[in-house]
Amino acid sequence: MDLFGNTNNWPKDLEPILTKYKNRKHPLDYHNLYQLLVMVVLSAQDSDANINTIAPELFKVFPNMESLAVSNTEALFPYIAKVRNFNTKASWLIEIAQTIKKDESIPLTMEGLTALKGIGRKSANVILKEARIPAEGIIADLHVIRVAPRIGLITETKDGNKVEKQLMTVLPKAIWGEIGMAISFLGREICRPKPNCDICPINTICEYYKSI
Template sequence: MDLFDDKDWGEILKPLIEKYRNHRHPLHYGNIYQLLVMVILSAQDRDDHINSLAPAIFDRYPTIDTLTEANQNDLTQLLQGVRYHNNKIEWILQTAKIIKSKGYIPENMKELTTLPGIGRKSANVLLREMGRPSEGVLVDLHVLRVAPRLGITKATVADTIEKDLMKHVPKNLWEDTGLSLSFLGREICRPTNPKHNECILADSCEWFKSVVKS
C-alpha cells in the first residue's frame, strides 16, 4: 500500500491549519509591492534579517516607480548584507521595470513565475497574501523538512513535495497548508531537538513513530 493511501491528510492537518491560519506572515510587509521585493530578498536568507532591512529600503523606494530609478550601486548600499545580493538586486531591478511596463503586479502563478527571482514558492506566498485562489502549496525550507518527516511525501525536492501535497491535501486547504507546516517547522519540528511532546500532529507523524520505536 502506498504511504499516502491509508491517511486522510486533509483531516489530519486541520488542527494545525486552525492553529496557524491567522498568524501574520513572517515577512512584515506593508503592501504587495513590498512583499514582492521581500520574497525575492528572503530566498536563502532569514526573514527576520530581511524585516530589519525593509524600512530603509521602502523609505527610499516607496513604490515600484521609484524603484525603477535605482541602480545596482544604490541598492548595494542597502542590501550588501543579504545573501547573494548581487543577483537579487539585478532581479529586483528587472522585475520593477517589467511591472512598471505592465502597469500591475500579476495575480496568477503563470505570470508571477515569469518575473526574475520569483519561483513557485514565492508565487504561492504572493497569491495567498493577495487573497487570490491557490494554485499550489508553499514549500519553503521548513516544509521541505517537515512534510517528509510527517510522511505526506517521500520526496526531498521542493517541486515534488509540492506535487505530493497538492495530490493528498484538498484544494480548499492548499492556501493555509504550506504556511502552517512552515510555522510548525519554525516553532516545533526544528532541524535538531524537535519538540515532539508539543506537536499536535505527533500521533500521525511517521518520523515520531520511528523515534518512539527506536
C-alpha cells in the same frame, strides 16, 4: 492510501495545525503588496529576520515600484548589501520594476509571477496566499521540505518543486492555500531540525513520532 500503505484522511488529520496557524501573517514584515514582492525576492536563501532588519531603510528610499524602476543596481547596493547574493537580487529587482512599472500592475497569478526574474513557484505561492488569491499550488519552503516527509505526507526530497507536486497530489485543493504555511510554521516553532515532538499538535498521526 498514503505513501506508507496507511489509510489517511489528511484534511482531518492536519486540522489541528490548520486551525492553530489559520490566517497567520507571513514572518516577513511587509506593509503592502510591493513590499512583499521585494522582500520575497530578497529572502531567497536568506532569513526572514535579516530581510525584516534591512527593509525599513530600503523602503524609505524606494517606497514603490515607480521609484525602483527609475533607479539602478548600484543605488540599491547600500540598502541590501547584508543580503545574501545581493548583486544578483538587485538586478532581479530592477528588472522586475522596469517590467511592472507600477504597484497596481503586480501580477496576481502563478503564471504572471513566475515570469518575473527571481520569483519561482515557492515565492509566487507566498505572494498569492498573502494577497488572499485562491491557491494555484502549495508553499514548499525549507521548513515544509523538512517536515512534510517526517509527518508521512510525502517521500523525502530536497527539491521544493517536487515536494509541492507531491503535496498537491495527496492533499485536496480546498486546503492548498493554508496548509503550506501551516506546515512551515510547525517547522519553525516545533518540528525544528531537532523536533520537540511532545508538544506537537499532530504527533498522533506523525510517522516520525511513531518511529521513536
